[in-house]
Amino acid sequence: MKTKKRSALQVGDSELAPVSQFLNENQQQVVQEFYYDFIEMEHLYESAIREVKTKLEILDSEFRTKYSYNPIHHIEDRLKSPESIFKKMQKKGIRFSCESVRENLNDIAGVRVICNYIEDIYHVAELLIAQDDVQLLQQKDYIKNPKPNGYRSLHLVIQTPVYLSDKKELVNVEVQIRTIAMDFWASLEHELKYKSNVAVSAELAEQLKDCAKQISDIDLKMQDIYRTLKEID
Ligand code: GTP
Ligand code: MG
Numbered sequence: 001m002k003t004k005k006r007s008a009l010q011v012g013d014s015e016l017a018p019v020s021q022f023l024n025e026n027q028q029q030v031v032q033e034f035y036y037d038f039i040e041m042e043h044l045y046e047s048a049i050r051e052v053k054t055k056l057e058i059l060d061s062e063f064r065t066k067y068s069y070n071p072i073h074h075i076e077d078r079l080k081s082p083e084s085i086f087k088k089m090q091k092k093g094i095r096f097s098c099e100s101v102r103e104n105l106n107d108i109a110g111v112r113v114i115c116n117y118i119e120d121i122y123h124v125a126e127l128l129i130a131q132d133d134v135q136l137l138q139q140k141d142y143i144k145n146p147k148p149n150g151y152r153s154l155h156l157v158i159q160t161p162v163y164l165s166d167k168k169e170l171v172n173v174e175v176q177i178r179t180i181a182m183d184f185w186a187s188l189e190h191e192l193k194y195k196s197n198v199a200v201s202a203e204l205a206e207q208l209k210d211c212a213k214q215i216s217d218i219d220l221k222m223q224d225i226y227r228t229l230k231e232i233d
Contacts, residue, residue: 022083037098042079045109047162048171049077052111055134055160059127071120073180076112080105106138106157107174114183117223118143121154121177128158128175135159137172143182149205150212151186153178181215181222 053075060072080088085101085108094100101108115121121143129136138157146152156175161168178186189208 022081023086027086034096034098038082041098041101041108044162044164044169044171045079045173048160048173049079049109049111051160051162052109052128052158052173052175053077055128055131056111056113056124059124071115071117071124073114073116075114078110078112080108080110102172106172109171109173111173111175112183113175113177115177115179117226118179118219119223121179125154125156125175125177129156133161135170143178146212146216148209149189150209151189152182152212152216153186179219181219185212185215 056072056075060070064070085105086096088105089096089101092104094104113121113124115124128134135158136156137159138155140155143152143154154177156177157172158175159170159172162171189212192208
């Protein structure tokens with residue numbers, strides 16, 4: 001099958017409209033120049049998200065089949081917006097091109113896995129990383145070493161292949177794995193940080209950190225209860 005690849009010169013204003021509203025004039029010019037490369041790049045990352053989600057869903061359903069248990073509560077995903085990509089590249093002081101974006105940003109494709117218990121997090125991570133076509137590029141364990149503000153999660157950057165019509169591309173995906181409780185804290189903390197007009201005072205920051213600790217204690221207690229019941233069962 002032979003099809004003609006579209007060129008950047010064919011980009012019309014209407015096609016740019018959905019992204020233009022988020023970009024300044026300079027950024028719009030860059031987008032115009034890289035439009036189709038950018039669309040192809042987005043397709044690649046979208047596909048990588050689907051690949052990783054499928055891997056996780058298969059693991060979860062296998063557990064359901066074999067042990068009547070789901071380690072994964074639910075999965076969320078997001079593709080970094082063009083605006084955020086530009087902002088991050090600008091912050092890093094890197095000239096924009098799709099190649100430089102792919103080389104320098106690890107979080108264009110983001111998958112968030114919400115587990116029931118802490119032990120599920122490590123189990124899911126281990127099984128994902130063990131797969132032949134998954135390569136672990138980076139791991140940050142904010143559960144064993146929480147951030148100073150109290151944030152807890154296991155962060156992985158993995159590389160996984162995406163098969164296209166004429167080539168195989170290795171794509172980086174950021175995977176955040178956390179419990180429902182950790183996710184509850186992170187979601188509210190994120191909202192408080194971005195919604196509030198005033199900087200969070202030292203006192204409130206301390207209170208938030210304390211909440212994270214209490215939530216973590218509850219996570220451990222719930223895991224103990226679960227283990228005890230599992231042994232009785
Ligand atoms: P980014 O440049 O923000 O991607 O950070 P990084 O490259 O240092 O990576 P890190 O693994 O520390 O954080 C990546 C992502 O984790 C963020 O984009 C958030 O989604 C999440 N995250 C990290 N720290 C916090 C935090 O303190 N609070 C919340 N709510 N989320 C966080
Ligand atoms: Mg990020």
